[in-house]
Amino acid sequence: MANSVASIERGKLDRGLTFRERIDPARRITLLAAGAVIALVLMLLVFIAFNGVQIFTASGFSFDAIFNATWNPDSTTAQSFGILPFIAGTVGVMVVAAIIATPLSVGLAIFMAEVAPDWARSVAQPAMEVFVGIPSVVWGWLGITVLVPFLRDDLHGIGFTLGFSWFAGSIVLSLMILPTITSITFDVITSIPAELRSASVALGTTRWQTIRHVVIPAGAAGIMTAIVLGMMRAAGEALAVQMVIGNRGVMPTSLADPMSTLTSEITLDVGNTVAGEPWNQVLWTMGLVLLLMSFGFVLLVRRLGRRRALG
Amino acid sequence: MKRTLYADTIATGALWAIAILVVTILGAIILHFLFASVGTISLGFLFGDPSDTSVGGIGPLLWNSIYILVLTLLLTVPLGILGGIYMAEYAGQGPIPNMIRLSQELISSVPSIVVGLFGLALFVNATHWSFTALGGALALSIFNLPLMTRLTEQALRAVPRDERDGSLALGTTKWQTIRHVVLPLAVPGIVTGVILTAGRIFGEAAALLFTSGVATPPHYDYLDFSLGDPRSPWSPFHAATTLSVYIWKLNSEGLGTFVRQISDAAAAVLVIMVLLFNLGARWLGRVLQRRVTGAR
Numbered sequence: 392m393a394n395s396v397a398s399i400e401r402g403k404l405d406r407g408l409t410f411r412e413r414i415d416p417a418r419r420i421t422l423l424a425a426g427a428v429i430a431l432v433l434m435l436l437v438f439i440a441f442n443g444v445q446i447f448t449a450s451g452f453s454f455d456a457i458f459n460a461t462w463n464p465d466s467t468t469a470q471s472f473g474i475l476p477f478i479a480g481t482v483g484v485m486v487v488a489a490i491i492a493t494p495l496s497v498g499l500a501i502f503m504a505e506v507a508p509d510w511a512r513s514v515a516q517p518a519m520e521v522f523v524g525i526p527s528v529v530w531g532w533l534g535i536t537v538l539v540p541f542l543r544d545d546l547h548g549i550g551f552t553l554g555f556s557w558f559a560g561s562i563v564l565s566l567m568i569l570p571t572i573t574s575i576t577f578d579v580i581t582s583i584p585a586e587l588r589s590a591s592v593a594l595g596t597t598r599w600q601t602i603r604h605v606v607i608p609a610g611a612a613g614i615m616t617a618i619v620l621g622m623m624r625a626a627g628e629a630l631a632v633q634m635v636i637g638n639r640g641v642m643p644t645s646l647a648d649p650m651s652t653l654t655s656e657i658t659l660d661v662g663n664t665v666a667g668e669p670w671n672q673v674l675w676t677m678g679l680v681l682l683l684m685s686f687g688f689v690l691l692v693r694r695l696g697r698r699r700a701l702g
Numbered sequence: 703m704k705r706t707l708y709a710d711t712i713a714t715g716a717l718w719a720i721a722i723l724v725v726t727i728l729g730a731i732i733l734h735f736l737f738a739s740v741g742t743i744s745l746g747f748l749f750g751d752p753s754d755t756s757v758g759g760i761g762p763l764l765w766n767s768i769y770i771l772v773l774t775l776l777l778t779v780p781l782g783i784l785g786g787i788y789m790a791e792y793a794g795q796g797p798i799p800n801m802i803r804l805s806q807e808l809i810s811s812v813p814s815i816v817v818g819l820f821g822l823a824l825f826v827n828a829t830h831w832s833f834t835a836l837g838g839a840l841a842l843s844i845f846n847l848p849l850m851t852r853l854t855e856q857a858l859r860a861v862p863r864d865e866r867d868g869s870l871a872l873g874t875t876k877w878q879t880i881r882h883v884v885l886p887l888a889v890p891g892i893v894t895g896v897i898l899t900a901g902r903i904f905g906e907a908a909a910l911l912f913t914s915g916v917a918t919p920p921h922y923d924y925l926d927f928s929l930g931d932p933r934s935p936w937s938p939f940h941a942a943t944t945l946s947v948y949i950w951k952l953n954s955e956g957l958g959t960f961v962r963q964i965s966d967a968a969a970a971v972l973v974i975m976v977l978l979f980n981l982g983a984r985w986l987g988r989v990l991q992r993r994v995t996g997a998r
Contacts, residue, residue, distance in 0.1 A: 415876070415877070417787075417876070417877040417880070418788070418792050420784060421784045421785065421787045421788035421791075421792060422788050422792065422798075423784075424781050424782075424784035424785040424788065424851075425784070425785035425786075425788040425789050425793070425802050425851060426785075426798070426802060427781065427785070427847065428785070428802060428805040428806055428809055428847060428848050428851070429801055429802060429805045431805070431809060431844055431847070432805045432808050432809055434820075434824075435809070435812065435816075435817075435820050435844070438820050438823050438824060439816065439819065439820060439823075442819075442823060494720075495720055495723070495724060498716070498717055498720035498721075499717075499720050499721055499724055501717060502717040502718065502720060502721045503721070506714060506717050506718070507721065511721065514725060515721055515724075515725060517980065517984075518724070518725050518728050520898070520980055521728060521732075521976060521977060521980055522724075522728055523902075524898075524901045524902060524905070524976040524979065524980060525731070525905070525972075525973060525976060526904075526905025526906065526907065526946050526972050526976070527905070527906075527907060527908065527946075528905070528907050528946045528947075528949045528950045528969070528972075529735075529905070529946075529949075529969045529972050529973060531950070531953070532949055532953065532965050532966075532969050533731065533734075533969075535953060536962070536965075536966070537734070566727070569724065597706055597707060597709070597710035598710055598713075598714070599709055599710040599713035599714065600706065600709075600710070602713070603713075623811055626813070627811075627812070627813025627814065627815070627816070628813070629813065629814065629815040629908040630907055630908050630950050634950070634953060654813060654815050654908075657815050657816075657819065658815055658908065658911065659954070661819070661822070661911075661912055662911070662912070662916070666827075674819075675819065678815075678816045678819045681813050681815075681816050682812060682813075682816050685808075685811040685812055685813060685816075686808055686811065688811055689804075689807050689808055689811045692807075693804075693807075
């Protein structure tokens, strides 16, 4: 009991640990297990960064030679290792995927939280769990065998030919991030206090008015967080995208054209290049860019979370 | 007034339409694979060796997927449970718990292909192991460890405070309370979470391409327990292409008459496994919940 009281007080007053708590072996061992993740982050950062800067330090490329738009790694006369096409490709598929997925997932989350009768919710919720579990290669394979033939053959009449393309990659990704955005948005909406809804309904509003003017504004920061987390997943997804995007290292100009992303280029070429050569080194630089991008997303999500807590 | 009601009806209809669309897509995907794999999936396919001249089988690949899954769980579950105990029972607020939480979020954000690169540098090159099942499992452990920690923490936090106070009031130490009261009550939650996570590990491929390799496995001798032999599927140091990696490899090479048939059936196996993991988690979670709470 003394223990329990002490821990309540510590939570409130932040008094620090008692001597007995400090030497408690269970506390120390579990701390070690929980703290291992800090070491993992540092190791990951050090290893990827060390290999990612080799192209500049060991091979002597300038910053401009890497951050430019010309990717021509196997040419003997005009060899160039510009990674901007891949960065643009990653951002491109990520944004289009989010544009497609957001209305569907936010709509589905609102449906599950506000509209669905119990039976519909008990269908939709397990469906989301299965959805999120479908492996990346299965999505990629579906893209190759179902989506791309559909785009190429059945949508032929709409003016341009689609096949392995920016658009195909975005569609596949939008389905992959749909359960991510949906489940987080659902959590956000269900955690909005019921009083807000009651106050709105008491004014005689319809359900849709309450959703539009109360629920969505109250959950806005949380829904933004959900979309950002969805985009983060899209940016990091490798195999499904690689299988449908066409893999051409050029700056993306049209949704109908093949292009490439950071992840798909790494996936394809790490096994085909020799360690220590510039082509291999630049793949690590792409990995470093991806790592820093995802860390950036985490910080963004944390900012949004703070605003959510304040607002 | 009329317009307001009209808008409400339209919006409700649209939300229903979205939900039906999404569930239909999922249903269509599952049915697609069931139909596409009928006639291919057989015992010979599930347990046979891959072949260039016929449909062959996926036996060794399925074995490797399960092997790496088990190895990953062995590495991450105990450590994750210990870490989760710290986060739920000891941590409170402070700079160290905050740093752990930030690190967990950072690791979860790292794309799995980047984890694969890291694994290549550390578990393949630096250790001179080359491509191994252990290297693959270690790479998967990197992003599963924080997941397991989080999931244990949440399961422990869901245990009502009264249970702890009741135990402490009997004069037990904090550890005795955790070990004999809190942890058993959290077991259903932890088990459900572990199985759902296992479903994801099973399908993961990107982190394995550069760590456990993409080579077509040799014929495994399942009775060969000598750990140095590449034909022994029991050694953590055997190169271990998994089922999902195999699907990717078949398609990146794009050759062979049977690619379509094999990939359809292999993808169907993956989807069925995901369904089984989901159903299994739900079922086992319910059974355990009933046991620990004594409810009928």
